[in-house]
Amino acid sequence: DFQLTQSPSFLSASVGDRVTITCRASQDISSYLAWYQQKPGKAPQLLIYAASTLQSGVPSRFSGSGSGTEFTLTISSLQPEDFATYYCQQLNSYPFGGGTKVDIK
């Protein structure tokens, strides 16, 4: 069974911090990975697709990297509006990772 494992599940950070979230796939998925941000009570919003391509309108402090089985989402300097939950998703069979909640330290 295919697994997509996100870590950490929760992280506490301060404004200005560099934040990295990892997503590991149980088998090679090439670059078929996307990252989403979700705020409470809202629908998810696409941040990154094809592992590293920034969606139009998304701030450049967000970046994605990786291929194969290991992927990362990096926020270079955390802003107040970035406190949210982040999900990765594999785009062959569409499962989501378990999510990473980024909270204020």
Next chain:
Amino acid sequence: QVQLVESGGGVVQPGRSLRLSCAASGFTFNNFALHWVRQAPGKGLEWLAFLPYDEIYKYYADSVKGRFTISRDTSKNTLYLQMNSLRAEDSAVYYCARAPADMYAFDVWGRGTMVTVSS
């Protein structure tokens, strides 16, 4: 304005059926694959069903296979999710989402509709 708007949610008893709708506007409906995703209260996202633009096949998550059916009416620019034999664990916010063929991601989401399965 590109938009997806879900409707049809509500409270339903276990074992009953419900049909959700997702009305699309601002884009050529037929040119996109469409998906349903749900999120139980306080939980993560769960992908449910996929309908490609050419509707040659449909894919479902194991958790809903045989109970849920995805379909679309192109004359109404509307996506549907027919949900049968509902269970308490199907209680969630249900989202529809658009997937451009060249992007491999869900680039537009609706705001969701809440389904509660309870006696």
